[in-house]
Amino acid sequence: MNNTDIIGLHQQFVMNTYVPSIPLVRGKGARVWDADGGEYLDFLGGIAVVTVGHCHPHVTKAIRQQAGKLVHVSNLYYNENQPRLAQKLVERAGLGESRVFFGNSGAEANEGLIKLARLWGHDQGRYEIITMRNSFHGRTLATLTATGQVKVQKGFEPLPVGFTLADFNNLESVRAAITDKTVAVLTEAVQGEGGILPATPEFMRGLRQLCDEKNLLLLCDEVQCGMGRTGKWFGFQDYDAQPDAFSLAKGLANGYPIGAIVAGPKLANLFQPGHHASTFGGTPLACAAALATIEAMEAEHCLENAAKMSELFMGLLQKLAKKYSFIQTVRGKGLMIGVICDRPCKDLENLMRARGLLALTTNNLIMRFLPPLNITAAQVRKAARIFADSCAAWQQQLAAAPQA
C-alpha cells in the first residue's frame, strides 16, 4: 500500500477522532519513513513514547524473545518480569517502601491514582481531588474531568463529581480550593499538553508542605514527563518534593502499551485483593519491553544525554527566537521542549514536516519537541537547521498574507 491507499482505507473505516498527517510504515532510531519512501527526523517520538528510538535492537530482541516464550497469563498467576520491573521502578523513584500496580495506558494509571486517593480518604468522607488548569490527565470520564481543559469535557457532561481546579504554579489558589472533602492534589511536574510548562520549585515544594499540613496526598502525573524525559528518571526528582504516588505510561516501554502506578509508604499497602485490577496489566511481554527499555536507557546514558542534548537544542532554538519575532520564548526541561509562538503554529508544523522534521503543535501556540532520549548532537543540529528553514518559510508566508 502506498500513502494514498492507506489514507483512503483509514478514512473509510477508522473513527474520525484524530487528524493524522502522513502514513508511517518503518522506523529506525530517530528516523521514520512513509509508505512512499519519504524520510523524516522524528522529534515527536510518538508523543514522548519512543524513549530509546524506533525499533531499538535491544527492545526489539526482548519483545521477540518474550513473544516466543509467554505473552499473557492474567494476574491470577505470577510472572517473572512484573516484579523485576516493579523493583526497578521502586528503586529509581526513591520514595521509600513502595509498590507498583500495572495497567495499560496513562489514563488508566491516573484512574488508579484517583481510586487510591478515594480509598485512602473514604472513612473520613474525603474524596475531592484538586487538579491544575491546563493540565492533561487522559480521556476516560474521570481523567477528562481531572483534566483542566474544557475542550476535552465539552459534550460529555454530566461529569463525575469530586474534582476541583486550581491554578498551576499558584500555591495560594490550591490552598483556596481545599475543603473538608479534599483528599489529594494531582499535578504534572512539567505540564505537557498544557504547553511544556515546568512547575516552579516554590510551587512543588509548597505543594508538598501544604499537603503535609492539611493531611492531603500529593499525586504526580508522570505519564509524559517521567522515564528520563526531563533528564531525571522522574520529573518530580528535579524538585525538593516527593509525591505519595505517581503514574507512568508513555515512555515506559518504548511504544509497547503499558501504564503503572508507583505508590510510596502511605499508599503502597492500601489496595487489597478486589480493589483494583486490569486483565492486560503487567503481562510478561509488556514488562519485558519495559525492562529492555530501561536497560537500553542505562547502557546509552540517556539521562545524561537528555540533559546535554537539551542544552544544545535549547541554545540553537534561543538563537532563532532572537531572529524571528513570532517566537516568544523557548522553555522546557530535558528533552521536553516547547517553542512558544505569538500565533497558532500549525502552518509551521506543516512546513517542518514538508522538510522532513516531525514535531507537534500543542495548545495552539506551542511547537513541542519530544525526541528520543538517545538523540545525537548531529541529529539535534539537523533538526535545528530544518526548523530554521521552516521558520524562514513561515516568515515569508506571513509576510505575503498578514494576519487580519
Ligand SMILES: *Cc1c(COP(=O)(O)O)cnc(C)c1O
Ligand atoms: C498522554 C497523557 C495522559 C494520557 O495517557 P494515555 O495513555 O493516552 O491514556 C495522561 N497524562 C499525561 C500527563 C499525558 O501526557
